[in-house]
Amino acid sequence: MNYQEVFFHTLPGPTFHLGGLSYGNLASMSHRYEVANPKQAALESLDLMEQLHKWGVPQIILPPHPRPLTTLLSQLGYSAEDPINPHIISTIYSSSFMWMANVASITPSCDTLDGKCHISPANLQATFHRNQEVAEWETIFETLFHNTSLFTTHPPLPSGGGFGDEGAGNQIRFCQEIGEKGFYLFVYGKRAFEAFTGRFPIRQVLEASDAIIHRHKLPYDQLLTPRQSKRAIDAGVFHNDLISFGHKNWFVFHEYAFEEQENLLTRLPLNLLEVTEKQLPLRQAIDTYFFNSILLTDQDGTLQLLAPSPCASLNLDWLPFPITFIDLSQSLKAGGGPACLTLRTPLNTEERNALPSSLFYSDTLHKTLSHWIMTHYPDHLTPEDLKDPHLLTQTHTTYNACPLPHVPLAHN
Ligand code: SUG
Numbered sequence: 210m211n212y213q214e215v216f217f218h219t220l221p222g223p224t225f226h227l228g229g230l231s232y233g234n235l236a237s238m239s240h241r242y243e244v245a246n247p248k249q250a251a252l253e254s255l256d257l258m259e260q261l262h263k264w265g266v267p268q269i270i271l272p273p274h275p276r277p278l279t280t281l282l283s284q285l286g287y288s289a290e291d292p293i294n295p296h297i298i299s300t301i302y303s304s305s306f307m308w309m310a311n312v313a314s315i316t317p318s319c320d321t322l323d324g325k326c327h328i329s330p331a332n333l334q335a336t337f338h339r340n341q342e343v344a345e346w347e348t349i350f351e352t353l354f355h356n357t358s359l360f361t362t363h364p365p366l367p368s369g370g371g372f373g374d375e376g377a378g379n380q381i382r383f384c385q386e387i388g389e390k391g392f393y394l395f396v397y398g399k400r401a402f403e404a405f406t407g408r409f410p411i412r413q414v415l416e417a418s419d420a421i422i423h424r425h426k427l428p429y430d431q432l433l434t435p436r437q438s439k440r441a442i443d444a445g446v447f448h449n450d451l452i453s454f455g456h457k458n459w460f461v462f463h464e465y466a467f468e469e470q471e472n473l474l475t476r477l478p479l480n481l482l483e484v485t486e487k488q489l490p491l492r493q494a495i496d497t498y499f500f501n502s503i504l505l506t507d508q509d510g511t512l513q514l515l516a517p518s519p520c521a522s523l524n525l526d527w528l529p530f531p532i533t534f535i536d537l538s539q540s541l542k543a544g545g546g547p548a549c550l551t552l553r554t555p556l557n558t559e560e561r562n563a564l565p566s567s568l569f570y571s572d573t574l575h576k577t578l579s580h581w582i583m584t585h586y587p588d589h590l591t592p593e594d595l596k597d598p599h600l601l602t603q604t605h606t607t608y609n610a611c612p613l614p615h616v617p618l619a620h621n
Contacts, residue, residue, distance in 0.1 A: 210557040212319055212388030214505065215267045215564075217552040218258060220578065221250040221307040222273030223607040224600070226590045227542055228299030230338045233409030235445040235495065236544035243542065247304070248586035250539035254307065255579055257535055257547060258570050260515060265508030267561065268570040269353075270578070272613035274345050276604065277301040281341055289601075295592060300338040302595050308545040309552040310378040310450060311339070312346045316425040317555040318359070320382075320391045326560055327361045327425035328354055331376035334368035335412040343368075349616050356563040363424055366417055372401050374417035377552055378448040381455040383479055387506070387555045393432040395422060396449035396467075398442055408443040433476060436468040445495050450548045452494065455479070456504035459512070463500065465491055488527060497523060501546030504530065517546045567614050577612045585610055 229241020258268055278301040279289075287293050306312070311331055318326040330346040333339040343365050354360035366374050382391040395418040398411035405411060418434055437449060441463070446452045453462035461482040467473055474481055484494070494500055502516040514530040519541070521534045535547060556564075585607040587600075594600055 210319070210388055210559075212317065212555040212557050213267060213561065214387055214553050215269060215556045215561060216261055217269045217271065217309055217554075218254060218550060219271040219306050219309055220273050220582075220613075221247065221254055221540070222276055222304040223247050223251075223586045223604055224276050224302040224590065224595065225250045225304035225307070225539065226299065226302065226592055226595065228296070228303060228338070228592055230296065230299055230303060230305070231336050231447070231544060233412075233445070233447045234544035236542060240542040242592050245542070245590050246539055246588050247590055248582055248588040250304070250307075251582045251586055252579065253535075253537045253539055254550060255575055255582070257515075257537065257550060259575060260533065260535060261503075261505075262570055262572075262575075264505065264513055266505065269564060269568045270570055270574065270613060271349065271568065271616055272611050273304065273608075274306045274342065275608055276303070277601070278341055296337075298595050299592050300341060303338045303341070305339050305543075306342050306345070307540065308549045310549045311375045311448070312342060313350060313376045313552060314374075314380060314421045314425065315377065315552065315554040316427055317382075317391070318557065318560065319388050319555065320393075320427060320431065322426040322428060323361075325361050325426075326354070326359060326554070326556065327363065329363040329374075329376075329421055329424065330365045332365040332368035332372070332374045332417070334371075335373045335375065335410055340368070352616060353564060359560050359563055366420055370401070371405070371414060372417055373412045373414050374421065375412045375448060378450045378549065379413040379418070381449075381453070381460070382555075383455055383460065384457055387457075388557065390431065391555075393427065394449075394455070395419075395432055395434045396437055396453075397434060398437050407439060409445065409447065411442060412447055413449075433473065435473050438465050438468050438470070440465050441491065444491050447544075448549075450501055451498065452500050454500055454502060454504055454548065456512070457506065459504060461500070461504070463489070463491060463494055482529070484527075489523065493523070498541060498546035499523065499525075501548045502532075503547045503551065515547050517541060565614065574612075581610060581612050 225247040226245045231237040381394045384391045397415040401414040401416040452466040497519040518536045
């Protein structure tokens, strides 16, 4: 069947800015209202794709979602001339769709009981700005995965009352070989009906993970559902991909990642690499986004680790993989590292062929996109600039010139 992991990316939009919109995401909070560089953000994303391409990874690039979200403004009863709360302005211009690890759960056909690939857009109910993406993702996934004999696209889970689902950022798939049966960790922060007592909001609840497992027809003997440690969440680990990662039969995690960690580890037949507080203090792990590195197998079958550039200052002698560093400083300022920018899943040849070939990364597409970004994207943007009517005109022009094929969105 020739399964290969496909990585999905969405380019940051021309209105990428630092709105400080994610309470509990320390980087987003601390860089709030700083000057952002949308051009650099988009070029850095292309650099990430270029590096993955060098390792032979097939990738889909989706165009940025059109912003501003004028539908949201009218839904709230505002017209563009009204004085509007800065958070709402930031929300309608937000480029948060670029962090694809949170926008869906995808379970590959080699793992499911009905042999189909299942996709559920996340309900992203924890933050108002990200919740605006949900209807868009639903339409995009229905369009991309329209072949219903291969794919089942579900609606997002119901939201409200803290029933949070944030997709793949809280899941890890292990396997011996990519197309062989996977074993999963579905990590959660709290139960849906439990009182919330922590310092920061918790984004993933167990009952939402459980619903995804059930609707995706993933057998329960192929997974475990560990709970994130309160210590980690209170330190700013708002998704599991800030504190652990895995690929094939490797699992790399911080000593303080999970509740009842020792018990969990006895149940994992994997190569376990526990990173101690002494090797990498929790605080430093969060500051550098080390656990948001991407571990993958390149076309030669070698494991490769792609780590965000702040990790270059760490002593990582104990790592058994070669490391490559990537500069994603714009995305990192909003709390998104390499793994956050990516949604990955194994797909077989037939499934890969069912995706639009025009969306696959190539050197030519890279050149075309890079030219478009260099020509149209601003290199300086603050939330204050978002009020400028010229920005609106400029943004429309940029979107109209986008060389990527149009992907229909819910509000088009
Ligand atoms: O949801 N940041 C994103 C970052 C997502 C990171 N994803 C994973 N760890 N998987 C978020 O908090 C910041 C937007 C702003 O501040 O303008 C933001 O949405």
